[in-house]
Amino acid sequence: MPFDFSLPVRVTDWRDRIARFVDDVVIPREQDAFAAGVDDALRKELQQEAKAAGLWAPQLPADLGGGGFAFDEAAVLLEEAGRSLLGPLALNCSAPDEGNMHMLHMLATPAQRERYLLPLAAGDIRSCFAMTEPPPGAGSDPAALRTTATRTSGGWVIAGDKHLISGAQGAAFAIVMAASPQAGGATMLLVDAGNPGFVITGHARTIDAVSLGGHCRVRFDSAFVPDDAVLGAPGEGLRYAQVRLAPARLTHCMRWLGAARRAHEIALARSVSRSVFGAPLAEHGMAQQMIADNEIELAAARALLWQVAWQVAQGDKSTEASSRAKVFISEAVSRVVDRSVQLCGGLGTSEELVVGRIYADVRAFRIYDGASEVHRMSIARRAARRARADG
Known part of the structure; x- marks a missing residue:
């Protein structure tokens, strides 16, 4: 069984260009960012430069404006971006957006794709993933979910508390994991940040300092979302x-x-x-x-x-x-x-x-x-x- 670890020319080209971009454009911004904090103004500035350099989102499919690399090829490129803590942010391959884009690409309806995935892939907005809860809620054990999604006329009502939700401050939307006994299991729902039931109640003071949007405490205070806010099928979260x-x-x-x-x-x-x-x-x-x-x-x-x-x-x-x-x-x-x-x-x-x-x-x-x-x-x-x- 042959093992071939040689890299395609296109991968080595992007790797070398990302290395130069990180060294010449991203690393010089680090000290100011560490002192003042990472904000959306810096994100947009770096992302604009990454787009201009033709180095946008190597992990995303080409039809979403990304590099179109296979997952094993992306391993080479995301490592190179990660040499600076700001590098993945610049190339739109940072958490939690990178994971959310992948899931939306796999599960979103055409309407959800248009409303959430395309602007996220373009770097026009940010997102968060709301699963972790204060004890005794879900953490390492997702089956311990206490936040609930209850069916109602025309949609769902979400109630419960989340914490350590990375990037929630300033996110345009959240993918929320909630227990839904009526559906026979957990359900994922898309909740806009402008929803009156989406309430950021505080920030955890963590030892890391480069995560854009902090690690937030979020309350879903009887947040109503319509049926088309379900990501995938109810109960399959x-x-x-x-x-x-x-x-x-x-x-x-x-x-x-x-x-x-x-x-x-x-x-x-x-x-x-x-x-x-x-x-x-x-x-x-x-x-x-x-x-x-x-x-x-x-x-x-x-x-x-x-x-x-x-x-x-x-x-x-x-x-x-x-x-x-x-x-x-x-x-x-x-x-x-x-x-x-x-x-x-x-x-x-x-x-x-x-x-x-x-x-x-x-x-x-x-x-x-x-x-x-x-x-x-x-x-x-x-x-x-x-x-x-x-x-």
């Missing part, structure tokens, strides 16, 4: 969530792998230029171990990511492979960034070298889209079932 969550886990891996690589590049450059105790840092054994471990884990994470992205591109809908990749890569990139901070010393904890900012932002990756422990539980249960079947 948990099944549809896998349409979004499995690929979204991997696109997170792509972007964060790029950020970890950037942290390592900064630490490596500092290690060869900074002398301590009479020799460059890179010549000291303990530093060499950290450098080597970073090189190994970046290569291992990329190899696993490419394999699973290829499986998805071939039509594999299994979530187990994406769970394995998400656990390994989220923990590997955390270790890479942590070592990079250590190699950079005191300045590694600051935003001046960017490594400190990456360190703070990457920590949550081991929790969202399924905490490592939840994925491990699922992987172990599947392995045990196979062992029992084989026995």
